[in-house]
Amino acid sequence: MNVQIPPQAFALGWQAWLLGYEVAQVMWMRSWVIALGGAAGEREARRMVEEKFAANAAYGMLLATGAGGTSATGAARKAMGHYGRRVRANRRRLAASKR
Template identity: 45%
Template sequence: MARNGQNAWMGLGLEMWTLGMESASVIGLRTMKLAQGGPAAGREAELMVSEKIATAFDVQMKLMTGGFGFIPAVAASKAVGEYATKVRANRKRLSR
């Protein structure tokens, strides 16, 4: 959640910590999927790489063009939020 004010950087730290924990669960779920092998593992590997490239490109463009605003802590929080959205969607998909 983007914030202005004195605690913006502290809030960003919490958002990043949460993203790290959620990412760890996705890594575990993906590892199990890849370890099973077969066509599904190949599709997952392709999806993983293409998603990372697309998201990194989108976030970089928004940061460079002011799409996240011009207040550093707010822009950083919105960038972390973009990644968090993708991670949560992957966790949901891989948990089925």
């Protein structure tokens, strides 16, 4: 059986893998900040929860207005773009605070 897999499926899979890698980096950096405790750890924990609620609410509005993509591939790209921007911003912020 010869199954043709469209090239965009590979690109989408690669983007998902990269996003997962970036998420793992942010989780690791945030874990250290929170584990060290103090005001910075408490601030980071609070920020993390607030960001998750805000990101999910914003994506919910995208879906509710029909801007979440018209196909499965489009919806996946929109979701990864939406959350990816936030993950990359956190990674930059956390990496800069280590210097």
